[in-house]
Amino acid sequence: MNTYKTKADLFHILSHPVRLQILDELRKRQACVCHLQAVTKRPQAYVSQQLKILRDADLVIDEKDGQNVFYRLTCDLTRELLKETIGQAGGPSHPEGCTCPFCSQEK
Amino acid sequence: MNTYKTKADLFHILSHPVRLQILDELRKRQACVCHLQAVTKRPQAYVSQQLKILRDADLVIDEKDGQNVFYRLTCDLTRELLKETIGQAGGPSHPEGCTCPFCSQEK
DNA sequence: CGCTTATATGCAAAAATTGATATATAATAA
DNA sequence: TTATTATATATCAATTTTTGCATATAAGCG
Numbered sequence: 633m634n635t636y637k638t639k640a641d642l643f644h645i646l647s648h649p650v651r652l653q654i655l656d657e658l659r660k661r662q663a664c665v666c667h668l669q670a671v672t673k674r675p676q677a678y679v680s681q682q683l684k685i686l687r688d689a690d691l692v693i694d695e696k697d698g699q700n701v702f703y704r705l706t707c708d709l710t711r712e713l714l715k716e717t718i719g720q721a722g723g724p725s726h727p728e729g730c731t732c733p734f735c736s737q738e739k
Numbered sequence: 740m741n742t743y744k745t746k747a748d749l750f751h752i753l754s755h756p757v758r759l760q761i762l763d764e765l766r767k768r769q770a771c772v773c774h775l776q777a778v779t780k781r782p783q784a785y786v787s788q789q790l791k792i793l794r795d796a797d798l799v800i801d802e803k804d805g806q807n808v809f810y811r812l813t814c815d816l817t818r819e820l821l822k823e824t825i826g827q828a829g830g831p832s833h834p835e836g837c838t839c840p841f842c843s844q845e846k
Numbered sequence: 847c848g849c850t851t852a853t854a855t856g857c858a859a860a861a862a863t864t865g866a867t868a869t870a871t872a873a874t875a876a
Numbered sequence: 877t878t879a880t881t882a883t884a885t886a887t888c889a890a891t892t893t894t895t896g897c898a899t900a901t902a903a904g905c906g
Binding site: 664665666676677679680681683684696698699700701 | 849850851852853
Binding site for chain 4: 772806
């Protein structure tokens with residue numbers, strides 16, 4: 633179905649600062665939960681909750697690798713909407729205190 | 740300011756089926772409240788309240804003409820976002836039972 | 847076990863929705 | 877002209893529903 637409700641639901645997912653920040657970060661590259669924790673400076677449970685919402689809406693997909701779970705964007709529409717509102721995606725970030733594979737390796 | 744909060748607030752305005760429908764209709768051409776009432780099939784007070792929200796967010800602007808108040812879109816970003824999600828704007832609609840100037844004249 | 851991630855529960859705050867009422871303009875009768 | 881009625885729109889108040897976020901706990905992997 634392609635109702636206004638459906639479209640509104642998508643916008644609803646995006647209408648949250650932390651979810652938006654998470655999506656913006658994932659737009660740069662995939663990331664594990666602890667990385668997103670460091671980026672958003674929020675408790676782990678909180679980040680996981682938001683990720684569940686994004687997962688349920690099929691905006692992100694998760695893939696387990698050892699003890700880490702990596703998330704990435706699934707949908708091009710999301711990228712377009714982020715581009716329209718936030719602008720071009722930035723480069724990978726290395727937030728203070730993140731010990732994820734990417735951050736340890738590249739810093 | 741250009742924080743995630745600011746962007747999220749915009750998405751929040753859009754995250755509502757009736758507001759979305761109103762914006763989609765205004766994208767075709769300006770419209771008075773009674774027209775939007777007929778299009779959305781909602782009580783007048785309800786439509787007015789949604790219009791107030793859209794006004795406060797500077798997404799629409801109102802102009803009084805006699806007893807009618809005409810609303811139109813103000814913002815190009817809104818048009819872009821609607822286009823990305825809903826697609827191209829359709830032609831003017833003439834909902835059943837609307838007695839607004841446009842609908843009376845053209846039908 | 848320690849580390850990372852996911853889920854469950856609770857509650858205050860905010861938002862959606864509905865109903866009643868107020869205001870302003872126009873049309874019409876006296 | 878004034879008084880009255882109808883129409884269009886806005887605002888207020890009350891209620892229900894949803895969200896945001898914290899705390900506690902569970903589950904899976906090395």
